[in-house]
Amino acid sequence: MNNKFLDCTALTLVIIGAINWGLIGFFRFDLVAFLFGTMSMLSRIIYGLVGICGLYLISFYGYLSCNNKE
Helix, strand or coil, X not given: CCCHHHHHHHHHHHHHHHHHHHHHHHHCCCHHHXXXXXXXXXXXXXXXXXXXXXXXXXXXXXXXXXXXXX
């Protein structure tokens, strides 16, 4: 976890994804589809990047548990 740029970028994309899911859940409004088209290539790339970043951030659990042991 020494790559601060990657960590911040991944966290930012996951926050954007969470906001998008909140908009979908509360208002049935998909911001990504609104901005880039429903399942356009760019929308799919954004969804894919958010998913990959979410998987990457799973490693933060290990980082947090290591800090608690010290």
